[in-house]
Amino acid sequence: MMKKLERVSGPAVVGIVLTGALFIVCSVLAILAVIRKLRRKSSLELKSPTTDIQIAVMEKGVGIHKPTTERRRVQKVYKTATIASPPGSSPIGGALSAGYDQQDDTTEGEYDVDEDLDDDDGGSACTLIDEKENSKPPMTFGTLHFSVKYNFEKNALTVVVQRCENLISRTGCRKSIDPYVKLQLLPEKVHRAKTRVLRNTDSPIYNEEFTFFGLNYNQLQGMVIHFAIISFDRYSRDEVLGELLSPLSMIDLAQSDQETSLVKEICTRQKVQSQGRGEVLLSLCYQPATNRLTCVILKAKGLPRKNIMDLADPYMKLYLICNGQRIAKKKTHVKKHTLNPVFNESFVFDLPANIQGLEGVSLELLLLDFDRLTKNEVVGRLELGPNTLQDSAKKQWSDICTSPRRQIAEWHKLQD
Structure with a gap:
């Protein structure tokens, strides 16, 4: 009986070893194929328009703020939108989209103003022109809706950028506009801020609140709010659609926390007339x-x-x-x-x-x-x-x- 087993055991062992090795190789290849398929599927799920947009925003520096001193502190609040968002609009770099009406997603925090507005991001405002140019009506590029109020106890000025309507680029095109608003207080240009970017809309709804601290009421009489409406471009320099000035001396801020709503036309930049170059x-x-x-x-x-x-x-x-x-x-x-x-x-x-x-x-x-x-x-x-x-x-x-x-x-x- 032992001799019989010895005669069969040699070739049988070789066959068993080869079969086992082939089985192991096939199993490893199958496992690798499954892992590769799962990785490919997970990578496709991770890719989304939101991810791409966030990366682009970080490259351009939109919505990035730094901590600062009390004098330059800006409190930014996303307010609940009261009107529906225009079709096709979506936010870039913002936590709250236009027209979003869930109270739980309203965010509040303290932000520093953006250093790019110096500009730069605030540049020259609507300026004096000569008499011939002044006789022509200024070219408008839409309207800006905003409100202003002052808190005497906190020495704080609050500006709410509500929305823009009928924005037009300098080429006259209403499509492919990704607008955001930069604002600053002139003449010091110390207090500055900006909204988030909204994509593919000529009537963006922001409802963003900015509070500037450390401002006495007497200071406000000589200050002007400068708004610059800009179209975001991830590949080149952002386009300035227009701007406007709003002197605080023309706004009634005597009543504490009484909000004054304003609607103003957005005008193009105009050259200042000079008697000399210096x-x-x-x-x-x-x-x-x-x-x-x-x-x-x-x-x-x-x-x-x-x-x-x-x-x-x-x-x-x-x-x-x-x-x-x-x-x-x-x-x-x-x-x-x-x-x-x-x-x-x-x-x-x-x-x-x-x-x-x-x-x-x-x-x-x-x-x-x-x-x-x-x-x-x-x-x-x-x-x-x-x-x-x-x-x-x-x-x-x-x-x-x-x-x-x-x-x-x-x-x-x-x-x-």
Whole structure:
């Protein structure tokens, strides 16, 4: 009997081993296939429009606030909407959608104002224009509904941004508008805030409440609320649809916590008329030994205002031009809220080795007004070189050529 088992056991053991190995391999492959299928299914379930929208919002910085001091504290409240949301509207970066009427989802908290509004995000407001332009009715881009109240016990001003109606982009299109509202108190521009973004609607409903603390009643009489209505763009710079000013002196805030509702037309930005571009003081020095040109931007004065309430945020750009081509550029720091900035910044340009005695060399200077909401505006220009037409610039350039190694300072009027 034992001999019989020994004869059969050899091939049988080999067959059993091969069969078992094949079974194990097939089982492992089946398990891996099931795991892969489950992972793919779970990843598809995680992908949703809401996730994509939230990522885009974080990239643009919408709805991000930082803790701050008592003086700059802003309390933001999402209020319950009283009218239905327009079709196709949905929030970006907000916890409460327009037209949402469940009281349990109303959120309240303290937020700092957004630093992008300086702009930038508040830029220039509706400004003075000349008499010819003033004779034409201003172009409107919809209406803004908001309310204002003041609490004497807390020294707090509350602004409720309710909704916008019939918004139009500058191209005249009502579609593909993702609007939000930025607001700030002029002229200090210390108290600032913004709403969430609503998608694909020309009549967004916000019902968001902003409370600005640390404001005495007497201060309010000289303040103006500046609203900027902006369309969100995740791929490029946001588009400013329009803006408006609401002086607090024109609103009755004498009764504590008495809310005043207002409806105002949104107007386009209008250029301010200026009698001059201002002046700049700069010093030049040419060093023949090192073949270097040094330019010191000292200060500027008499810069034009954006509007009655707002000041400029000026800075300067410098371009070194050799034989008609820009070969180097530099810029100063931005000076906030001033028409008479003091820079005191020095810039050294290394001239090409094939250029001697400043032949074919010139400097181009631009004074710009920094604005985070839109493109920075050029306030004035100045050209320094052998072919300049301005007398002061021609004199200073001639002086540094004939008197090298000397710092020569001169005031220049900025040109358009």
